[in-house]
Amino acid sequence: MADVRIDVALAPRHLQVTLDVPDGQVVAVLGPNGAGKSTLLALLSGTLAPTAGSVAIGGRDVTGLPAHRRRVALLSQDALLFPHLSVLDNVAFAPRAAGVRRAHSEERAREWLEAVDAGQFADRRPGQLSGGQAQRVAIARALAADPEVLLLDEPFAALDVAVAPQLRALLRRVLAGRTALVVTHDLVDVVTLADRAVVLEAGRVVEDRPVRELVESPRSRFAAHLAGRVLLEGTLAGELDADAGGEVHRGDAVVIATALGPVAGLWQDDTAAGPGATALALVDPAAVSLHREAPHGSPRNCWPVEVAGMEPLGGQLRVIAHGVGSYGAVAQGPAGGVAPTVTAVRDGVSRGEAYVPEGGRSVRLAADITPAAAADLAVAPGRRLWFVVKAQQVRVYAGH
């Protein structure tokens, strides 16, 4: 068994993490810069000691053990091979250091080099390898040490985008059945390599869920951005078609008060909640349409926005925009309060009640549209348009 149990604090870096990884599971570790991802790996590998708590691997308490006695291999974005040793000697280094006889350790090193399709580089020096080749060798070296746990810190970050897919396929093979933690900023790594995803923010775990759930219904801003969604944080006002006050249940059309103003969506959480509860609305940019004027009709969210920029996305364009205060003929809406904001959404903007409070100016929204639609609407930075999404297509969850 090579399960990992980590329950540590590192006071100077404000990190406090509890995490159990069962034997054979690959966990993606995600989070913004400075969240503590690398620090967590360092606490596991033994290059940093916690100020409190413990680390156990395969049921052994390794908290007091030095890095080389933990049976943990760390692979970082730079291959960090010994420049003065041949590739073969680099890979044979760990078994040699563990007391395996030269002939045997070289044999093992050759096997691992073959396994990562790098057998032909055995006699080269690291300086004669490309970045992708060096990273293959680094993987072989890590595996030759026969680790119980593999830690990968942005393993493709320093590589050409052209080589990353091959290496990813290799890592997928290598990671099958192993206990591993992979720090990454790349959604492709998350979905292709990991079973489960943990999101760190400011040294704390804010999400810990199966990868599929995380990409389908992210609950943290970081995961939403990674999954290409927009996450709006707010407070539950109540049901869309009822007077505010009662509890809402899964499938109910609800309204939440956000920095963008009232947002209507479907409550998708299994837990019931009442007005005032923290709520998260998830918007898929593919469900957002752009209009010159706010349309009428069924319950829709209509947000006046100013276009910030555009990015190509497959055959489409992703339009990035920010909420703006009311403009044109739209009157300023109420400054707050539950009931008026519900009315604003239910009755639509045709009555001139759509508005974005001051804070909405910093809310980043995205809409995926065709290049033809972009041309028709003359989408360009600075242009003011309406982002429109049906309430049915906004999923709302309980926040933390």
Ligand SMILES: Nc1ncnc2c1ncn2[C@@H]1O[C@H](COP(=O)(O)OP(=O)(O)OP(=O)(O)O)[C@@H](O)[C@H]1O
């Ligand atoms: N060597 C160090 N000495 C002191 N503090 C550090 C050191 N390295 C990181 N920190 C601090 O610890 C916190 C966590 O940093 P860490 O590098 O673990 O984050 P990260 O999530 O890996 O970020 P990134 O994605 O930028 O690599 C940050 O506040 C950072 O400033």
